[in-house]
Amino acid sequence: MRATAELTLFDIAWEDVLFVNLFSLLSLEDLFNLRCCSRLSKELVDSGLRHRKEINLSGNNSPHILRAFQLLSQNCRNVRSVNLAKCNWLHDSILSEFLNVNTRVTRINLSECPNISSASLQPIIIKCKNLLALKLAKCSWLTIGAMEALTLHHSGIQELDISHCTSLSERCITIFLLNCRLLRALSLAYIPCITDNLLYSIAKNSKEMRHLNIIGCHLTTDRGVGAISLYCTQLESLMVRDCPYITERSLSLLRGRVFIDRPKNYQQFNIAPNIGLPRLYLQV
Structure with missing residues (x-):
C-alpha cells in the first residue's frame, strides 16, 4: 500500500x-x-x-525599502490604509504608481515626506474617491492650489492633519470646511494664519467635530474657543498648548466633558493687548 x-x-x-x-x-x-x-x-x-489591506512603512528608511515598495506596487490591488510617514526615499512617481492601482484607499499618511511634491496628491484627489483620512503634517510642499483641488473633489473626508503646513491660507481651509461637513478630526497646529474666524467656521460647519488641534495658533482667542464650546457639542479633545490668548475663561466651558491638553492651573502671563485681543493675566 x-x-x-x-x-x-x-x-x-x-x-x-x-x-x-x-x-x-x-x-x-x-x-x-x-x-x-x-x-x-x-x-x-x-x-x-x-x-493585503494595510501597508505601514512609517519611518522605514532601510537601504532596500524602495525596491520592496516597488514590489508592493506591482502586486497590491486592495490596500485601504497606507502609512508612509517620514519616508525619505518616497518620490512622486513611485507613489503615483502605487496609488493608481490602489484606488480604494480610505486612509493615507504622508506626513514628513520631504521628497514628494503636491503633484503626488493628484491620484489621491482624482482616483481615491473613498478617502476618509488624510495626514500631511509638516509637508511644506502642500500648496493652496492642491488644497483647493482636494476640496473640489472630496466632501466625505472625516480626518485631516495639515499641521505645520505654513503655505496654506485661512481662506482655503475655510472653503474646505464648507465642503467637508462630516469632519471629525482636524489638526491645524502651528499654522500662523489661523484666527478666530476659522474657529467660527468650524463651529458653524463642523458639528461632528470630535478632535481639534490648534496648538501654536497664536492668533486664536477665547472668543473662538467660546464658539467651539457652544456649537461643537460632540467635541472630545481640544489641544490648545502654546496659544497665549486662550485662557481658562473659555476652557472652563469645556472642562468635564472634553479632554484639554492644558491643566486648569496652567500659568499664563499677561501679553501686550495692543492687537485688540482680551487682556490676559497670570492665573493662580
Missing part, C-alpha cells in the same frame, strides 16, 4: 484559508522573508499581497 504523501503549507487552500487566516497575522517583513524561501513561496506571497 503506497504511503500517503505529507502535506505542506502550499497544499492548504490559498484563497480560502492562507490568505484569509494566515496572511493577516504576518507583518510585511514576515511576508518578504517567506517570499525569499522558494519559487513557490514567492508565488504564494505575490498572490497574497493582492488581498
